Amino acid sequence: EREREREVEGVWCKQVKARTPKPQDFPRESLDCIHTSMGDERGLSVGALGEPANAVTVCGQRVLPLGVGTVWLGRPWPPNTTDFVSPAESEIDAFLNKALERLAAWSSCSARAPDDTQRGAEQDAESTLVASADLALPPALMIDTATAYGTAERQLGRYLRANPVPRGRLFVATKWGGSWEREVAGQPPYILTRRQLDTDLKQSEEALGVPISLLYYHIPGQVAFDDALRAMQDVDVWAALKAAKASGRIGGIGVSISSPDVLRAALKASLLEPMDAIQVPARMCVQHADLLAALQALGKPVCINSAVRHRVAGSDSSSGDAEDCLKAALALFDPGHAVLLTGTRTHLDSSIDCVAQYFADATKKATATLKRC
Numbered sequence: 001e002r003e004r005e006r007e008v009e010g011v012w013c014k015q016v017k018a019r020t021p022k023p024q025d026f027p028r029e030s031l032d033c034i035h036t037s038m039g040d041e042r043g044l045s046v047g048a049l050g051e052p053a054n055a056v057t058v059c060g061q062r063v064l065p066l067g068v069g070t071v072w073l074g075r076p077w078p079p080n081t082t083d084f085v086s087p088a089e090s091e092i093d094a095f096l097n098k099a100l101e102r103l104a105a106w107s108s109c110s111a112r113a114p115d116d117t118q119r120g121a122e123q124d125a126e127s128t129l130v131a132s133a134d135l136a137l138p139p140a141l142m143i144d145t146a147t148a149y150g151t152a153e154r155q156l157g158r159y160l161r162a163n164p165v166p167r168g169r170l171f172v173a174t175k176w177g178g179s180w181e182r183e184v185a186g187q188p189p190y191i192l193t194r195r196q197l198d199t200d201l202k203q204s205e206e207a208l209g210v211p212i213s214l215l216y217y218h219i220p221g222q223v224a225f226d227d228a229l230r231a232m233q234d235v236d237v238w239a240a241l242k243a244a245k246a247s248g249r250i251g252g253i254g255v256s257i258s259s260p261d262v263l264r265a266a267l268k269a270s271l272l273e274p275m276d277a278i279q280v281p282a283r284m285c286v287q288h289a290d291l292l293a294a295l296q297a298l299g300k301p302v303c304i305n306s307a308v309r310h311r312v313a314g315s316d317s318s319s320g321d322a323e324d325c326l327k328a329a330l331a332l333f334d335p336g337h338a339v340l341l342t343g344t345r346t347h348l349d350s351s352i353d354c355v356a357q358y359f360a361d362a363t364k365k366a367t368a369t370l371k372r373c
Contacts, residue, residue, distance in 0.1 A: 055139040059276050074152030100141060104169060141169065142173060142213075145172070154207045170210065176200035197237055214251055214252045215252070223262075229265055238274075260291060264288075278295065278301075302337065304332065304338055308344070323354045326340065330355065335362070
């Protein structure tokens, strides 16, 4: 198995190197101190300076602070859209290629080694996105999906079977309990029972064909308050999740909650303490200071969704352009504590550029502060 993993890693790195964006595709500051090439047979490059302060440890694996959502791969999105066109496989493949390649380049940061005149200036900067502590394993890309996302899991699995990605480069998170097919048929779309968990986990494993790094309870706003709390308190469900984790079927257990009332009640009842990760919409943290403070104090990794769709940048929920919304979401938590999920279909490049620039600007500000001190 280790030989197979090394073979996949080598092939994948060669493919990425052939198609990877050049360093000029990123803000210069995000590459300033990322210059030492390992030069081993895997062709990896990593940061020479700084700590991995912006990487986020989720379920024991270090991931990039920007991940991608996949809802539009398998069902109409955003909700109530009237002009949605289902993506062709070629569009899905191009999107996932770009996500993996640009963010792999970001995490590995394959830039030339500096000469002596450059090195002095570069030592003034810290790595803005990632400087890997484990030189052989840069942070992984989180891909977020769900059984409720129609054919998204199957589309993602199809892509990964045709384009194997080394295990350490990928963090696949999915959610159980929801069904787009039930929703279309007018049936209850979310069922959070032990029986449904068994069905959904098996379905996700078969559809994805790769290890599930994180499995969430899926509790959006459509789930009634009492049903949501009952699901998180169901001892049979929890025992099944713990067993799946212990056996290696999943890497961790999380919960995705969209209702402020449900999140507040779950925090009060200490239902989130056993979780490995929490996912919430950005607007919840912006509009409810008590919930933001509670999540910060909880100390769990937080995955933030829907920053742009709900326009979190301003007090008016409809205000703020996409860049402002992404930056506002990034500022909610200290670096290293949250992953921002972008569900964009058409603006992936600009989202990556925005996040890279955010960390570059934060690095310059922190460096200037240190110099003044």
